Amino acid sequence: MMDQIKFEELHTSYVTAFQEYVVSAEVTATMLANCTPEPMSLLGRLTLVVQERAENEAHCAYMDLKRILHSAVLLGYHCSN
Secondary structure, eight states, X not given: OOOHHHHHHHHHHHHHHHHHHHHHHHHXXXXXXXXXXXXXXHXXXXXXXXXXXXXXXXXXXXXXXXXXXXXXXXXXXXXXO
16 A cells, blocks of 8 residues: 555656656667767677666666556555555
Protein backbone atom coordinates (compact mmCIF):
# COMPACT_ATOMS: atom_id res chain seq x y z
CA MET A 1 0.00 0.00 0.00
CA MET A 2 1.06 3.56 -0.69
CA ASP A 3 0.12 6.77 1.09
CA GLN A 4 -0.03 10.30 -0.34
CA ILE A 5 3.59 11.03 0.62
CA LYS A 6 4.88 7.87 -1.09
CA PHE A 7 2.78 8.65 -4.15
CA GLU A 8 4.24 12.15 -4.37
CA GLU A 9 7.77 10.73 -3.96
CA LEU A 10 7.03 8.24 -6.75
CA HIS A 11 5.81 11.01 -9.02
CA THR A 12 8.88 13.13 -8.28
CA SER A 13 11.13 10.14 -9.04
CA TYR A 14 9.22 9.57 -12.28
CA VAL A 15 9.70 13.18 -13.42
CA THR A 16 13.40 13.05 -12.49
CA ALA A 17 13.88 9.75 -14.35
CA PHE A 18 12.21 11.23 -17.43
CA GLN A 19 14.48 14.27 -17.34
CA GLU A 20 17.55 12.06 -16.95
CA TYR A 21 16.44 9.94 -19.90
CA VAL A 22 15.95 13.01 -22.09
CA VAL A 23 19.42 14.33 -21.20
CA SER A 24 20.97 10.95 -21.96
CA ALA A 25 19.10 10.67 -25.27
CA GLU A 26 20.27 14.16 -26.24
CA VAL A 27 23.89 13.16 -25.54
CA THR A 28 23.46 10.10 -27.77
CA ALA A 29 21.83 12.19 -30.50
CA THR A 30 24.71 14.67 -30.39
CA MET A 31 27.23 11.86 -30.67
CA LEU A 32 25.37 10.36 -33.64
CA ALA A 33 25.27 13.76 -35.35
CA ASN A 34 29.07 13.65 -35.52
CA CYS A 35 28.95 10.86 -38.08
CA THR A 36 31.50 11.17 -40.89
CA PRO A 37 31.95 9.32 -44.20
CA GLU A 38 34.81 7.37 -42.61
CA PRO A 39 34.26 4.65 -40.02
CA MET A 40 34.42 5.68 -36.38
CA SER A 41 37.61 5.06 -34.47
CA LEU A 42 37.64 2.21 -31.99
CA LEU A 43 37.58 4.70 -29.11
CA GLY A 44 34.65 6.53 -30.71
CA ARG A 45 32.72 3.28 -31.11
CA LEU A 46 33.41 2.29 -27.53
CA THR A 47 32.33 5.70 -26.28
CA LEU A 48 29.12 5.47 -28.30
CA VAL A 49 28.34 1.96 -27.00
CA VAL A 50 28.88 3.10 -23.40
CA GLN A 51 26.62 6.12 -23.96
CA GLU A 52 23.91 4.04 -25.62
CA ARG A 53 23.98 1.65 -22.67
CA ALA A 54 23.58 4.58 -20.27
CA GLU A 55 20.66 5.85 -22.36
CA ASN A 56 19.01 2.42 -22.35
CA GLU A 57 19.41 2.13 -18.57
CA ALA A 58 17.88 5.59 -18.10
CA HIS A 59 15.00 4.60 -20.37
CA CYS A 60 14.39 1.38 -18.42
CA ALA A 61 14.37 3.25 -15.10
CA TYR A 62 11.89 5.77 -16.51
CA MET A 63 9.63 3.05 -17.91
CA ASP A 64 9.67 1.08 -14.64
CA LEU A 65 8.59 4.14 -12.68
CA LYS A 66 5.99 5.00 -15.31
CA ARG A 67 4.48 1.51 -15.04
CA ILE A 68 4.21 1.77 -11.24
CA LEU A 69 2.82 5.31 -11.39
CA HIS A 70 0.34 4.35 -14.11
CA SER A 71 -0.92 1.48 -11.98
CA ALA A 72 -1.27 3.79 -8.99
CA VAL A 73 -3.25 6.29 -11.04
CA LEU A 74 -5.58 3.66 -12.52
CA LEU A 75 -6.24 1.75 -9.29
CA GLY A 76 -5.77 4.49 -6.73
CA TYR A 77 -2.49 4.60 -4.92
CA HIS A 78 -3.86 2.69 -1.91
CA CYS A 79 -4.29 -0.44 -4.09
CA SER A 80 -1.06 -0.43 -6.11
CA ASN A 81 2.46 -1.65 -5.46
